[in-house]
Amino acid sequence: xxxxxxxxxxxxxxxxxxxxxxxxxxxxxxxxxxxxxxxxxxxxxxxxxxxxxxxxxxxxxxxxxxxxxxxxxxxxxxxxxxxxxxxxxxxxxxxxxxxxxxxxxxxxxxxxxxxxxxxxxxxxxxxxxxxxxxxxxxxxxxxxxxxxxxxxxxxxxxxxxxxxxxxxxxxxxxxxxxxxxxxxxxxxxxxxxxxxxxxxxxxxxxxxxxxxxxxxxxxxxxxxxxxxxxxxxxxxxxxxxxxxxxxxxxxxxxxxxxxxxxxxxxxxxxxxxxxxxxxxxxxxxxxxxxxxxxxxxxxxxxxxxxxxxxxxxxxxxxxxxxxxxxxxxxxxxxxxxxxxxxxxxxxxxxxxxxxxxxxxxxxxxxxxxxxxxxxxxxxxxxxxxxxxxxxxxxxxxxxxxxxxxxxx
Amino acid sequence: xxxxxxxxxxxxxxxxxxxxxxxxxxxxxxxxxxxxxxxxxxxxxxxxxxxxxxxxxxxxxxxxxxxxxxxxxxxxxxxxxxxxxxxxxxxxxxxxxxxxxxxxxxxxxxxxxxxxxxxxxxxxxxxxxxxxxxxxxxxxxxxxxxxx
Numbered sequence: 292x293x294x295x296x297x298x299x300x301x302x303x304x305x306x307x308x309x310x311x312x313x314x315x316x317x318x319x320x321x322x323x324x325x326x327x328x329x330x331x332x333x334x335x336x337x338x339x340x341x342x343x344x345x346x347x348x349x350x351x352x353x354x355x356x357x358x359x360x361x362x363x364x365x366x367x368x369x370x371x372x373x374x375x376x377x378x379x380x381x382x383x384x385x386x387x388x389x390x391x392x393x394x395x396x397x398x399x400x401x402x403x404x405x406x407x408x409x410x411x412x413x414x415x416x417x418x419x420x421x422x423x424x425x426x427x428x429x430x431x432x433x434x435x436x437x438x439x440x441x442x443x444x445x446x447x448x449x450x451x452x453x454x455x456x457x458x459x460x461x462x463x464x465x466x467x468x469x470x471x472x473x474x475x476x477x478x479x480x481x482x483x484x485x486x487x488x489x490x491x492x493x494x495x496x497x498x499x500x501x502x503x504x505x506x507x508x509x510x511x512x513x514x515x516x517x518x519x520x521x522x523x524x525x526x527x528x529x530x531x532x533x534x535x536x537x538x539x540x541x542x543x544x545x546x547x548x549x550x551x552x553x554x555x556x557x558x559x560x561x562x563x564x565x566x567x568x569x570x571x572x573x574x575x576x577x578x579x580x581x582x583x584x585x586x587x588x589x590x591x592x593x594x595x596x597x598x599x600x601x602x603x604x605x606x607x608x609x610x611x612x613x614x615x616x617x618x619x620x621x622x623x624x625x626x627x628x629x630x631x632x633x634x635x636x637x638x639x640x641x642x643x644x645x646x647x648x649x650x651x652x653x654x655x656x657x658x659x660x661x662x663x664x665x666x667x668x669x670x671x672x673x674x675x676x677x678x679x680x681x682x683x684x685x686x687x688x689x690x691x692x693x694x695x696x697x698x699x
Numbered sequence: 700x701x702x703x704x705x706x707x708x709x710x711x712x713x714x715x716x717x718x719x720x721x722x723x724x725x726x727x728x729x730x731x732x733x734x735x736x737x738x739x740x741x742x743x744x745x746x747x748x749x750x751x752x753x754x755x756x757x758x759x760x761x762x763x764x765x766x767x768x769x770x771x772x773x774x775x776x777x778x779x780x781x782x783x784x785x786x787x788x789x790x791x792x793x794x795x796x797x798x799x800x801x802x803x804x805x806x807x808x809x810x811x812x813x814x815x816x817x818x819x820x821x822x823x824x825x826x827x828x829x830x831x832x833x834x835x836x837x838x839x840x841x842x843x844x845x846x847x
Contacts, residue, residue, distance in 0.1 A: 352770035
């Protein structure tokens with residue numbers, strides 16, 4: 292008998308290879324994955340619901356905690372959305388400081404990812420090396436903002452702390468350090484034989500699939516889709532930077548194939564791009580105020596008079612974050628909708644797992660830089676404790692009902 | 700490959716990247732060790748660091764602005780009688796505090812400030828070390844009805 296026999300392989304929700312709970316149901320034949328199914332919903336935190344009970348300023352600190360690493364991206368998108376709705380013009384200096392903080396965050400996020408990816412393929416020396424050089428940017432962020440992570444520096448209409456002249460040398464020293472260390476780090480990460488053997492032609496996401504499954508961020512750019520919110524819909528200081536263009540594996544002289552190695556190239560080159568952007572911002576920093584209204588109570592009462600809606604888009608280290616807010620004469624937004632990058636990128640796992648070996652599952656999962664808690668939107672539990680599945684028609688019905696309920 | 704080997708030797712001879720561990724040997728009692736204060740100090744923090752909150756009971760007027768703005772709802776009000784008038788003062792539960800310094804910015808009397816202490820771990824989250832203003836509370840708190 293020569294019938295093909297496949298076996299199910301369930302990984303998750305909790306597993307040593309994962310940092311966050313998500314369930315993978317593989318169908319395997321021998322060592323190869325045939326099909327893949329993903330179940331989200333194990334770490335839903337109802338952030339959008341909690342936000343409805345808080346005022347505009349309190350929400351900022353809630354949103355920082357959606358994702359520990361993108362702790363500027365979510366408040367940034369939220370601030371952009373609320374500023375659009377209330378037609379608040381942010382001072383130019385605040386825009387530049389926002390850009391600097393955002394790029395420092397991208398720098399440390401990509402270094403963290405490189406370490407995690409190295410750890411997933413068992414290359415722990417590189418893991419410790421990248422995390423060692425990451426300490427410098429965290430120290431820099433701590434000096435500028437006061438916190439090592441969850442900086443609490445953004446506010447609606449500007450930033451809460453100025454980059455004073457005595458902080459310039461700290462920032463300059465950090466930049467010099469990274470310019471100094473980048474070339475060798477790039478060589479260690481990308482030219483390494485064990486990295487190339489494990490990452491080339493693994494977890495391929497073709498250009499067509501990247502478009503069809505709406506991949507965002509470095510995942511899309513590695514598949515040859517030149518999509519970057521910083522270039523396509525520039526905010527903050529990005530419109531001033533004329534040389535800014537989406538990073539592509541072509542920068543390293545490699546035709547984009549969409550494998551794990553391409554994603555690594557894109558992230559490593561984005562580290563250099565981030566340093567360049569911070570350098571540009573420091574050289575061209577405008578003078579002036581950093582905030583429209585320093586008093587939080589006055590800002591809340593201004594926003595309380597506003598009726599309208601706004602959408603904010605920002606390129607987080609993992610991809611596009613978008614926030615949608617409706618303001619309706621309340622102390623907080625009437626409705627808030629968060630779309631995190633893993634929400635788009637998680638679906639692409641289905642295509643990436645085509646013909647992947649079991650040993651490569653952890654690195655393919657890690658390759659999109661997943662943040663599962665950001666992506667969880669709902670979890671349904673029946674009264675009997677059994678999970679039920681909602682169809683798109685059900686979801687549409689629920690959505691319409693909720694909108695009517697809120698509108699009353 | 701060569702870069703990796705070179706990096707290995709470079710790091711082998713370069714100073715340690717991490718801070719020195721607080722003590723050399725396992726102490727018999729951690730409490731005694733901390734009381735003695737004979738440990739390697741942590742790296743000094745910069746100005747503007749958001750550490751433990753400091754609260755000035757005397758300047759506070761009990762306006763409750765900080766309680767309203769606190770994102771973590773870490774601030775609690777209690778009734779007091781100051782200058783023969785009914786008023787309120789605050790305690791801050793550091794176990795809930797997110798160190799965002801919103802209360803410091805909003806305070807009209809500048810009676811809140813952020814210090815530089817960050818070694819705040821403790822066993823009792825309602826003890827005096829973890830609740831800012833708890834000593835004053837024990838001294839000044841009055842029952843809501845008996846104040847009249």
